[in-house]
Amino acid sequence: MKKILIVEDDQKIAFALCVRLKAQGYAALMAGDGITAINIAVRDRPDLVIMDISLPAGNGFMLAERFRELPETRATPVIFATASHDPDLRKKAIDLGAMGLLRKPYDAESLLVLVKHALGPCDHVAPAASLNLSGQSLEKTKPRPKRILIVEDDEKVALALAVRMRAAGFHTTVANDAVSGLQSAVSSTPDAVVLDISLSPGDGFSVAEGIQANISTPLPIFFLTASKRPEFRQRARQLGATAFFEKPYEARVLVAAINRALA
Numbered sequence: 001m002k003k004i005l006i007v008e009d010d011q012k013i014a015f016a017l018c019v020r021l022k023a024q025g026y027a028a029l030m031a032g033d034g035i036t037a038i039n040i041a042v043r044d045r046p047d048l049v050i051m052d053i054s055l056p057a058g059n060g061f062m063l064a065e066r067f068r069e070l071p072e073t074r075a076t077p078v079i080f081a082t083a084s085h086d087p088d089l090r091k092k093a094i095d096l097g098a099m100g101l102l103r104k105p106y107d108a109e110s111l112l113v114l115v116k117h118a119l120g121p122c123d124h125v126a127p128a129a130s131l132n133l134s135g136q137s138l139e140k141t142k143p144r145p146k147r148i149l150i151v152e153d154d155e156k157v158a159l160a161l162a163v164r165m166r167a168a169g170f171h172t173t174v175a176n177d178a179v180s181g182l183q184s185a186v187s188s189t190p191d192a193v194v195l196d197i198s199l200s201p202g203d204g205f206s207v208a209e210g211i212q213a214n215i216s217t218p219l220p221i222f223f224l225t226a227s228k229r230p231e232f233r234q235r236a237r238q239l240g241a242t243a244f245f246e247k248p249y250e251a252r253v254l255v256a257a258i259n260r261a262l263a
Helices: 011-023 034-044 060-069 087-095 108-119 155-167 178-188 204-214 230-238 251-262
Strands: 003-007 027-031 048-052 078-082 100-103 129-131 137-139 147-151 171-175 192-196 221-225 243-246
Touching: 003 011, 003 034, 011 027, 011 108, 027 034, 034 048, 034 060, 048 060, 048 108, 060 078, 078 087, 078 108, 087 100, 100 108, 108 155, 147 155, 147 178, 155 171, 155 251, 171 178, 178 204, 192 204, 192 251, 204 221, 221 230, 221 251, 230 243, 243 251
Parallel strands: 003 027, 003 048, 048 078, 078 100, 147 171, 147 192, 192 221, 221 243
Antiparallel strands: 129 137
């Protein structure tokens, strides 16, 4: 059972979130301040931390930085939560490697989608090696999952697509604006990019141009848009788009197109 640590100083919010997660089969732990959170995290090794940015005697960002310093928690994914709409908070969360930023009051569906995205598919324990007839050890290795960067400013759409991609065996990274999308593409060099055309600031076309200018190996790019303007499709072709999808699109068709491009 996956363990989730909730770091929230509002007890009513923490309890409601705890009940919601337990109903989905997760084990929920609660902490109302940073010191308690560190003690619980080091002792119980949660699989995920949902952390309010506003905390007594400090803030969630400081606590996340402390988690990154501790060997027991440095690899634990973090989701931040806040009632603020300050755009700088999202940038700070991205810089700290957060899996997402939740807005209060929570939307239950978005919360659970984000949690599933952060935790990824369940791991099954398998033997590390087997013996052949000559007694030699044969390592069982699995190919590295293909990495897909999703650049989409609609958080619900992005997270739902990320979950669908993970279910298809891909490793996903989500960016919700043009700047972080380009930064993620250049820094991590994914195997493919799913790119919404309508973004802020800038647009998907500028992100694609930035990728082409900064990455030597061409990446498959799949453009998404709700617009039916023919010049969008033409511009996508000029930028070497692998495929172009008009919203609403079928996720299975997009996944199939990505599989074909990466085969």
